[in-house]
Amino acid sequence: MTRREIRNTTPPNSQGYDAALAAYNGGKLSRAEAILKKLLLRTPRHADAYHLRGVIFYQTNRLQAAENSIRKALELGACGAFYVNLALVLKATGDTDGAIDAYKHALRIGPESAKACNNLGNLLMEQKCYPEAEALYNRAIQNNANYTVAIKNLGALLSKLGRYDEAERTLRRVLSLAPNFTEARLILGKLLEKNERLDECEQEYRAVHAWGRLQYMRRKNAAWHGLDSIDTATLKAEEPSPPPPWTLLNILGMEPTWHRRAAMRFAMAEIPALTNPRKLLSPVLRHPGEPLKIGYLSADFHDHPTMHLLAGVLEAHDSSRVEIHLFSYGPNKEDNFTRRINTAGFVPTDLSALSDQQSAARISQAGIHILVDLKGYTTGARLGISALRPAPIIVSWLGYPGSLGHKRLADYIIGDRIVTPANNAESFSEKIALMPNCYQPNDNQRPWPASIPRTNAGLPAEGLVFCSFNQVIKINPACFDIWCRLLTSVPGSILWLLDPGKPLARINLLREAKHRGVDPTRVIFAPRVSQQDHLARLKLADIALDTFPCNSHTTASDALWACVPLVTTPGQGFASKVAASLLTTHGFPELIADDSESYFTTALHLATQPKQLESLRRRLLSARETSPLFDTIRFTRDLESLYEAIWSHSLRGCNSSRVIT
Structure with missing residues (x-):
């Protein structure tokens, strides 16, 4: 709803409306509202005045008043523009069905309204009514061949449906009309990424300075050349279309406060309920003694x-x-x-x-x-x-x-x-x-599978096995440097990684190993299997190597459950301290290194001292029965107590401490 969309649709027979419209178009909403109030006292059947007042109420977050005023305008004279703006108000209040009905009314009055077609298509898209949404986008474009927003929306829908050739043609059409249309370039970039056309994808991301998306695409494919400069650009720039915050967790040097701001920017851009005020649902009372x-x-x-x-x-x-x-x-x-x-x-x-x-x-x-x-x-x-x-x-x-x-x-x-x-x-x-111990739960009822031969897991018959079963996006060049140093320092050892599922990522990882002086045959990829089969093969590993700055999470719990020592080094943020929390709770702080060099020396010491490594594994087996990490009942009682503390803390109000136990 923009100022230029407001026009006089009734005869200009009442003094003051033009002045109100001029004030509105000049951004003087309070003055426009005051003029309209006086006007409606003199001319109580002025439809345009009610409509304009409703628009002002909408733009100043008075949604119920906006709805009432626009509905009054509609009582005095049905108009497609009135219905379009009523739909916007209803959508903002969360009344999606009402908004859909309003757009349909607008199209009955003015079937050529491209905006009504596009907006109704958006609502039906949200409800997964894809054929209907596609028809409406096409109808909007037929009514306005240069309606770039509708063309972009059609391209996004076609991409979502997997009709990539049609989607690409549609998106390139919109970019020929509006080369600086950032959202269209991002959708096209994502489409190219899905289709493994990574060089073209990178061009689109670079064109709109989508550094956060570019670094994530690169990490998914272990394409690390020039990654430092892309990371630096990500941390320095505020992108026009913020990337999902979880895709930023693997950037070295990212401070937690920066990540919080990135999350805020993404939330405000992507979650309409935060920008369109809506009636919040009623609070719930808890009766005495009620669970x-x-x-x-x-x-x-x-x-x-x-x-x-x-x-x-x-x-x-x-x-x-x-x-x-x-x-x-x-x-x-x-x-x-x-x-x-x-x-x-x-x-x-x-x-x-x-x-x-x-x-x-x-x-x-x-x-x-x-x-x-x-x-x-x-x-x-x-x-x-x-x-x-x-x-x-x-x-x-x-x-x-x-x-x-x-x-x-x-x-x-x-x-x-x-x-x-x-x-x-x-x-x-x-x-x-x-939580009094680690925040992450564990299930002590998980099976303890029978051991399997190394050859059944694709491993050579001999040689120490370093493993990291994290997703490839968590593997940074700094991690890989250390892992390759370990392979060079421990003759006959191998590095066992989870198969990234992307041929290019496998090729790049093997090339990176060779570049660091490691025979690529010493890097072995493990296919994705069921949880039980994974635990069975995981027992074959000798030492688990954590990733940083984003640590192993469930992967770390799996390793400790399988009694595989995990070496980690914590960083600044939540995601970079998870393994340290698990190891501290489990009673193995000696596996937490202060920095990357200590990480290397800790892992190397274990790899070259077989008796100490075996003793450590026996301690890990014993700890499974006694440590808080795998005491599910104790964890659950602590969690329930924390829920009670949260409830009590909330009742005390906003002046309470920001940290509770």
Whole structure:
């Protein structure tokens, strides 16, 4: 809704409207509103005046008044522009169905309205009505061949549907009309990336200074040449279209406060509920003696690494203290995890077909006291649900190792004294809630698979095995330098990595090894397998090498469960201290190196002292039975106590401490 879209649609027969319109177009909204108030006292049936006043109410965040005023205008004279602006107001309040109906009214009055077609297409796109959205975008373009926004939206839809050739033609068309259209270039860049046309992708990202997206694309493919300068540009620039914050976690030198600001920028750009004020859902009361109603919100309630850690906690929750609800907006799968939680009595409420507003309403109807978001900014997240505040307290935990950046998205973040120390409170928009040990749960009911021969896992019969089963995006040149130094210093040793799933990434990693003087045959890639099969083969590794600055998380827990020593060096932020938290809780602080050189010497010492390495592995096996890290019942009781502390802390109000235990 822009000033140039406001025009006089009724005869100019009442004094003052032109003056109000001139004040509005000049940005003097208060003056325009005052003129309209006097005008409507004299001419109470002036449709345009009601409409313009409604527009001013909308732009000053008075949504109910805006709706009432525009509806009054429509009572006095149906007009397509009135319906379009009513739709914008209804969308801002979360009434998507009402907005759709308003756009349809606009198109019945003026079927040639390209804007109404485009905007209605956007709403239907959100509801996954893809054929209808495509038809509307095409209709908008037919009515206005140079409507670049609609052409861009059509290209985005075609790309989403996997119709890449059509999408590319459409996006290149819009860029021929508007070469500086940043969003269109980003969509085209992503399309080219999906199709492994990385040089062309890089051109598009560079053209709009999308350094954050460029560094992430490079890391996914282990294309490290020139990465330092790209990282520097990422840290210095505020990109016109901010990248997802989780794609920035692997940048060396990134300070936690910078990452919090990056999260804030992304949230404001990508989560409409934060910029379009909406009515927040009603708070929930807790009756005396009532268990806390805890809602876990995620897209990953299936065989997913995070859920492998959480399963034991769900089973161990004390129903006299907490009433657990699961809310899923991800795929419905039948697998080991879902069968396990179903047996325990948990059936997630399916939100996958609902809008953010509808999902928030469903959660609110359940009377949840504390909603725990398990996704943050990770792939497939829907923070638009949390932004609508469907519970009086929202907690960020487990899925995303960092601040969400905006106070509306979470009130608290669950951490511990290592990953979220009190002196780092300024790095978080959330208040910090500390677990007494490690923040990350573990499931002590996970199987302990039988050992398998090395040859069954693709390993040579002999030679010390260094391993790192992290995603390739976490492997930085600085890590790889150390790993190759270790291979050079330990004759016959091999480096066992998770297969990155991209041929180019495999080629690049092997080339990087050769460049560092390591025979590429000493780098072996492990295919992706089930969790149980992975644990069985993981026992064959001798030493696990952590990545930095973004550490192993579930991967670290897997290694320690399999009794494989993990060597780490912590950095500044949450994501760079996770392995240190796990090792401290487990009782093995000697595996935490102060810096990268100490990291090398610690790993080398273990690799060249077989008796000490074997003794360490025996200690790791014994610790599985006694350490807090794998005591699921103890962890769950601590978590329930922390939920109670969060509830009590919230009741005390905003003047309470920013750190609670």
